[in-house]
Amino acid sequence: MAPHREASQPPARPVxxxxxxxxxxxxxxxxxxxxxSNVQATRSGHAVLSGVVGGVASGQAAKPAPKANVQVLTFRxxxxxxxxxxxxxxxxxxxxxxxxxxxxxxxxxxxxPMLR
Numbered sequence: 001m002a003p004h005r006e007a008s009q010p011p012a013r014p015v016x017x018x019x020x021x022x023x024x025x026x027x028x029x030x031x032x033x034x035x036x037s038n039v040q041a042t043r044s045g046h047a048v049l050s051g052v053v054g055g056v057a058s059g060q061a062a063k064p065a066p067k068a069n070v071q072v073l074t075f076r077x078x079x080x081x082x083x084x085x086x087x088x089x090x091x092x093x094x095x096x097x098x099x100x101x102x103x104x105x106x107x108x109x110x111x112x113p114m115l116r
Contacts, residue, residue, distance in 0.1 A: 027114065028081035030102045033094065038072045077111050079104060 075094045079087050089106065095113050098104065103114040 023082070024105070025081075025083055026105050026107060028079040028085075028087075028104055028106065030098060030100050030104055030111070031078040031080050031086070032100055033078075033098070034076045036074050036076045036090070038074065079106060079111060081106070 072092075074090050074092050077089050077091065077094070077098075079089065081087060087106065089109055089111055091110055094111075098111065098113055104111050105114055106112070
C-alpha cells in the first residue's frame with residue numbers, strides 16, 4: 001500500500017482587518033513621500049510642465065513658457081491606512097520628521113504626525 005500524503009494547501013493570505021476590528025479609521029503608516037514640482041501656467045494659457053522633482057517630467061510644453069510661470073512644490077504622500085485602504089494625498093508642507101514608515105493620522109485631507 002502506498003504511503004498516505006496530505007494534499008498541499010496554498011499559503012494563507014493575510015486578511016485585511018474588518019472595519020469593526022480597526023481601532024482608528026484615520027490612522028495609518030506612510031509608504032512613500034515624493035516632492036512634486038508643478039509649474040502653473042500664466043493667463044496667456046501657455047502649456048505647463050509638471051513632474052516629480054529629480055525624476056522624469058510627465059509633460060512638457062510645446063511652446064516655451066513665459067518667465068511669469070510660478071513653480072510650486074508639493075508633497076505627494078502615500079499612506080497605508082490601518083483598515084487596509086491605500087490613499088495618496090497632496091499637501092504643500094510636510095511636518096518635521098515625517099517619512100516613509102511614520103505613523104500618521106489623516107484629518108481633513110492632511111497627513112499629521114501621531115501624537116504619543
